[in-house]
Amino acid sequence: MDLHHPILREFPEYRETIKSLKAGNEQFRRMFEEYHTLDDAIYRIEEEIDFATDQEIDELKMRRARLKDHIYHAIRHPLPVTPPVTLSRPAAVASE
Numbered sequence: 001m002d003l004h005h006p007i008l009r010e011f012p013e014y015r016e017t018i019k020s021l022k023a024g025n026e027q028f029r030r031m032f033e034e035y036h037t038l039d040d041a042i043y044r045i046e047e048e049i050d051f052a053t054d055q056e057i058d059e060l061k062m063r064r065a066r067l068k069d070h071i072y073h074a075i076r077h078p079l080p081v082t083p084p085v086t087l088s089r090p091a092a093v094a095s096e
Helices: 012-024 026-046 054-076
Strands: none
Touching: 012 026, 012 054, 026 054
16 A cells, blocks of 8 residues: 555646646645655654654644645646736837
8 A cells, every 4th residue: 555645646637737837836836845745754654664643643644635635726726827027128219
């Protein structure tokens, strides 16, 4: 039984959306990284590599579940990508 729950395995049908969000959305990338950090910590505890109380592991799992919900929402409702604003110089004023 695999104890890891990586986002790409949880939502394989959204692989391209996830890759795009990771590359272009800093908030999504941070959530993605935090999710995987928590997932790894939970795995290490469940495999008895690291130790935690029942309450600690439950709190970690709840945080991971909340992050997964936020990530899923971001995948399903991505913010539109807006092109960077370029400032152009005002046109030269014609001399009289």
